[in-house]
Amino acid sequence: MNSPTSGPPRTLKHLVLNIVVSIMILGGCLFGYTLLGERKRPARSKPNKPAATAVTTEALQRHQGPLSIGSNGVVVPLREIRLATEVAGRVVEQSENLRPGREVSKGETLIRLDAIEYELEVRRLAAQKTQEDAELAAADVAIENTAHLLRLAEEQVRLASAERIRADALVARQAASVAEVDVAKRAELTAKSALVELQNRERELIAQRTLILRKQALTEVASERAKLDLSRTTVTSPIDGRVVQSGVEEQSFIAAGTSFVTIEDTTAIEVRSNLTVDQMYWVWNSAAMANQFDQGNHGDRVPPVSATIQYRLGKRVYQWQAVLARIDGAGIDLDTRTYPCLLRVDSPANVVAVETDSAGDRSDNSSLPGNGVADGPRRLMRGMFVSVTLNVQPTRTLYRVNEVAIRPGNRIWLDVDGKLRVVPVEVISRMNDAVIVDADIDSALAMSTLPTSTMPTSTVTADQVAVIISPVSDPKDGMPVMTSGTTPRQAGRTPAGIADDASALDSEKAAG
Template identity: 35%
Template sequence: MTRLWNILGESFHVLAPVAMVAIGIGGFMVFGQRPETPPREINHNVVAAVESAGVEQADGSFTIELDGVALSYRQVTHAAQVAGEVVEKVEQCRSGHYVSEGQYLLQIDPTNFQLEVERLQVQIEQADANLKEADIEIENAESLIELAKEDLELQKENLNRVKQLMTRGASTDTQLDAARKQELTARNSLRTLQNQLAAVKQRKITLESSRKLSETQLKRAKVDLDRTKVTAPIAGTLITVSVEEGDYVKAGDPLFRTNDSSTMEVSCQLRVEELYWVWLQAGNMKLTDNTPSDLDLFGSQLELPNVPVEVAFDFRGVEYLWDGVLSRYDGTGLDPATRTVPCRVRVDEPTKVRVGGNGVAGRVAPPTLFSGMYVKVRIPVASPVPMLKVPLPAIRPNDEVWVVQDGTLHVMTVDVARFEGNSVLLIAKPAGLQAGDRVITSPLAAVEEGMSVEDLGQPEDESEVTVLDADGLSDRTPVDQSSEVETETAADSTEVQP
């Protein structure tokens, strides 16, 4: 008996989970399926009353507004050009101060450089004295050479006379040898003086080269001496200052970093369709049947068109404006994170600020476009292609509009250019939507090409007509809204009275 109960218990543990799973599957098959909804049929016997608006011809001009942040056009790190101790640092040489170009900021110990300048100046003076001495030697050598030449001529004449006397037997061999020896000695003396002159001239050339080298070294020493006096390389705001008075610096050590304030940039990001309009108005693209996202924006030219823009900074309801230009891409293409094109706007005159609006805040304008300001970038666009304007409710999914023509609804696909508030700009095409057409702005539950509709005109038009409810099936008569409000108000007043 005990064994039987054990077998039954084990069977229960095995069959119970299987039974629970089977019950769950059966319940899902019965209760978990969504009931099928029969397709809604359109009642062709009922004319749907719709509200519509006219398609207007747009002038094709609009403004692209972007968020941006002002940045420095460049930041210059000034390093020490000579080694030495910082013996002086002016109070203006602190981070956050504005400095002018060439303004004195630091002084590195100039003692060694001043001594080097003085040494080279003395060396040049010594070279000048040596050159003067060489000139004197050259002058003396040239004079001695002239005398040696005259002596040689005399000895040659004497030798010739001795030879003539020798032929007549009036002279001896001893006298002839003596004459030859004197002529040879005179010739040797002349050659020695000529060699000495050549040596002095060569020494003068060497002295002149040495003097030029000393002059070059003196120029370098003076430059190094001037470099001990550190000035601001550009006009701007000091961002960081890395040294203090008493610090020893080596050549190449950074001293301070300056933010160039003569030109500023604004970092912003353009969507591809916005960049499309910038390229289109600049003439770098031709309008085709392709959508902006299908166009190759980087194929033909890589430079961003220099389009004038307006930079605006809002403070307490007052706008401060600067003129800028869309200058360059901030990278090589789309940002993989945001799928936008990073761009830079250059503001060449950040101190020329215009104030827009009224109020007390408008009386005081910022002196310049500061780095880090969150600004708006407005790019004016003048479309080179004709455009149309329709109300925002007229645009349906898949960029479709419902056009009313002779009491009949027609579904038409349009090319949306841009959303502007409660309006939408469309690219006009010869075979598409035209100015003066009527587009439906009211909702319809079911739409069929060619269905009959009754155009009620603008929403302000109110008349006793038969319209359809939201389900598109039942009839109702519109009631004056003002009457409804008055009725509800009266009812409420009646209810609150005791």
């Protein structure tokens, strides 16, 4: 029996109808896919590749005039003097300028010590010298008196000797007794003894006089020393300078040898700048070096290359003139691998203010004399972080190119007789949008003038060489190029920006 909930049984008619409908649906899908899914691609024709790449060039210019080598530096004092008291004493007077930061002039009294003790010592030695003069005069008188007594004693000896001789003669004639002869001899001996005593006394007085003279010499030295100590109670400034450090106050006691002030010389000042080995190469191979020293015999000396010291404050740049003086030390600094050089500024107060615009370029007719600078530093001061520009006159040929012509890896592309030549360069200096480079142009010219089987030998000079400033896709040395024109220099574009432009152009060509 069938269950009351089950449906009616399927018939053959329904089965056939389901199969036919399914076949029709599948056929419609197949027909739609075949008719609408297939699309013919349009025919694309690849453009013919040009025989030469169009580039924009500029003429290769030789650099004329001095070469500017830029660096940074720190202002340091030319010399520092530490003054110390040479005598002890209490400070009774002090200069108002004996304060850090104030300027003192040469010969100005800095401190004055209590000089009573030293004045008394000078007076004591003067009195002692007077006493010794009196003793010397007394010794001279005693010597003179002894000389008179010596003459009398010598006469007495002569008379006593004559008396003895007469007594001996009388005894020989038996006219006198032996006792009378003894008396005469005794008188002669007494006279001779008195003479010897006077001679000894004279020698003693002469020795005493010599001793007094020696004492006078010592007193004279002590008097000079006392006067020197008295003069040292007043300490003056030996130079024109600025007080860096002061450690003394009025009414304080200072022992001998106490350092109380440090003064830096302001008549001249130095700027310490670290120059690289490449920069020192151009300094040592400058015209100033050839004029100052013999070639190959300069050692580690540097020529007097002129330089400009700049200190920027807002929109103004303050300038001083300097000269490269010496290398500070025995050679290359082990930490920085640079040459620590010192530049001397003989007139640190001679400042010139130059007005600049927002881009850092100088404005016209904006120089002001140093006496007219009232809104900035009037002189170079220690600790200033400044810019240093050395004005070197090179002895070899350098070239000036646009900044956009410098390719990654410090290379430039030259259009030499219709061919691209990749030339490595050394960037020496930058001037606005121009770059001063050292390049071996002769090698590029030699490669372009080599004879080939299809091209006759040509002669190309450096004046006929052009610098490629436009981007080139897939540049290769020797690829043919043609000049399409000259574009104005694009200041501010770097080699990295040029590489980005070339990459974008390659992407467009690949997508097209």
